Amino acid sequence: MAARRARVLVGVAGVLGAASIGCYHAEPLDTGRVLADLRKADSLAPPSPAAPPSLPAGALTEERSVALALAWNHALRAQRLSRGIPEGQIVTAETLANPVVRFDLTHLQNGADGLGWDARLSWAPPQPGVRGGRVGAAQATLGLYDAEIREQEWTTACNVRGAYAALLAIDEEIRIAEESVVNRRKLVELVKRQVDQGGSTRFNFDLIALSLTNAERAQSARKLARLSAAMALTQLLGLGAPDGEALSVTGTLDDEARDGLPANQAALEERALARRPAVAAARAQYQASEETLRAETAARWPWFVLSAIPRIRQNEAFQAHTDVAVGVDLTLPIFDTNVGRVQSATASRAVARAQMTTAVAGVRGDIAQALAAIRSNRELLDRVHVEIEPLLKEHDRLLALAMKAGELDLTSLIASEDLVLAARTQLIEARLQLRDAYIALDRAVGPSDAGQPSR
Numbered sequence: 001m002a003a004r005r006a007r008v009l010v011g012v013a014g015v016l017g018a019a020s021i022g023c024y025h026a027e028p029l030d031t032g033r034v035l036a037d038l039r040k041a042d043s044l045a046p047p048s049p050a051a052p053p054s055l056p057a058g059a060l061t062e063e064r065s066v067a068l069a070l071a072w073n074h075a076l077r078a079q080r081l082s083r084g085i086p087e088g089q090i091v092t093a094e095t096l097a098n099p100v101v102r103f104d105l106t107h108l109q110n111g112a113d114g115l116g117w118d119a120r121l122s123w124a125p126p127q128p129g130v131r132g133g134r135v136g137a138a139q140a141t142l143g144l145y146d147a148e149i150r151e152q153e154w155t156t157a158c159n160v161r162g163a164y165a166a167l168l169a170i171d172e173e174i175r176i177a178e179e180s181v182v183n184r185r186k187l188v189e190l191v192k193r194q195v196d197q198g199g200s201t202r203f204n205f206d207l208i209a210l211s212l213t214n215a216e217r218a219q220s221a222r223k224l225a226r227l228s229a230a231m232a233l234t235q236l237l238g239l240g241a242p243d244g245e246a247l248s249v250t251g252t253l254d255d256e257a258r259d260g261l262p263a264n265q266a267a268l269e270e271r272a273l274a275r276r277p278a279v280a281a282a283r284a285q286y287q288a289s290e291e292t293l294r295a296e297t298a299a300r301w302p303w304f305v306l307s308a309i310p311r312i313r314q315n316e317a318f319q320a321h322t323d324v325a326v327g328v329d330l331t332l333p334i335f336d337t338n339v340g341r342v343q344s345a346t347a348s349r350a351v352a353r354a355q356m357t358t359a360v361a362g363v364r365g366d367i368a369q370a371l372a373a374i375r376s377n378r379e380l381l382d383r384v385h386v387e388i389e390p391l392l393k394e395h396d397r398l399l400a401l402a403m404k405a406g407e408l409d410l411t412s413l414i415a416s417e418d419l420v421l422a423a424r425t426q427l428i429e430a431r432l433q434l435r436d437a438y439i440a441l442d443r444a445v446g447p448s449d450a451g452q453p454s455r
Contacts, residue, residue: 072238086142116315129298136291147281275446366444373437
């Protein structure tokens with residue numbers, strides 16, 4: 001009795017153990033908790049080492065901005081988590097089919113005295129080509145996900161560099177506009193003294209005061225634009241609640257940072273084939289479709305299932321109480337030749353090939369467009385250096401002399417100040433467009449091994 005009870009307990013434990021393998025553990029999603037966790041990162045000090053800071057201490061450099069985004073950008077972190085999907089698919093493709101145990105009671109018509117039983121173990125071995133193709137497709141899908149993650153990382157880095165450059169540009173615009181505001185304030189004070197002394201008219205004072213008001217209003221608009229640009233950069237970094245006023249950046253927009261033009265378009269296209277993650281993703285997609293077609297084609301051949309390895313039958317009513325047998329089931333692909341799945345897999349491979357062509361053509365177009373933008377903006381900046389910069393320096397010198405001597409032609413002076421401010425602003429915009437063109441070229445070509453700009 002004790003031995004029987006022990007066997008029963010072992011059997012129950014085995015059943016419970018097998019059941020626990022398939023236990024489902026729910027993880028309810030509480031959006032309120034998500035919001036609370038995000039708010040924890042709003043303070044300057046992160047609540048834990050694993051939490052992102054809301055704003056970094058000190059001025060940001062471009063390199064540090066990119067590093068922060070690669071670590072904390074929310075969309076990028078979600079993209080990385082998706083890698084677990086193809087990893088599970090590889091495990092599924094490599095896993096062998098489970099054996100099947102079948103137990104039958106036989107000869108029920110003979111009553112309890114004539115009962116027999118039949119037990120058999122069956123198993124479907126992996127079919128060559130089918131299993132290999134499915135494993136290869138799953139591995140290629142993992143390569144696809146990895147390439148998409150690298151593409152997202154590179155896109156995020158380039159977007160951060162663009163947002164960083166935009167913030168540098170607006171800071172530079174605010175600085176030069178502030179100089180113009182300061183000049184107008186000095187003119188207001190000078191004209192006010194002249195009016196008090198009878199050396200000028202109230203009309204002239206109103207004219208320069210109105211010019212100052214317009215300049216200050218334009219400066220307020222620039223500061224608002226600066227706040228929006230800083231918030232956009234902060235959100236790309238994946239930090240806490242954006243505080244544009246607390247975010248500062250260091251660096252300059254220098255159109256002489258890169259000597260000469262980049263390599264010719266053909267060389268850049270060859271480089272992009274090796275570096276651009278989007279091209280690698282299209283290549284991995286094609287490989288996955290190729291492996292899937294291989295598996296579906298192999299599935300068209302006959303294959304067997306070990307239906308009895310062994311089968312044991314016992315019945316006391318027969319002279320041979322125990323019967324041991326082995327058996328094999330052979331599937332004959334007569335009615336279902338898997339032609340439909342092969343046709344679908346063939347079409348998927350053709351689509352993947354066309355998508356690869358589309359990806360390469362898109363990269364070529366992006367490279368050509370970026371090179372054209374670089375050439376155009378460099379030509380514009382060269383003309384600015386030769387034709388406009390000397391005039392800007394001469395304007396500053398003459399303005400200082402005129403204010404010192406008190407000889408003011410306010411109408412001409414205000415007009416020239418507006419033109420000079422517009423010219424300097426356009427110079428900054430041209431430098432920003434040149435930087436954006438270089439960033440677009442980097443994005444099109446793809447990262448180097450070190451993850452730095454591709455030139």
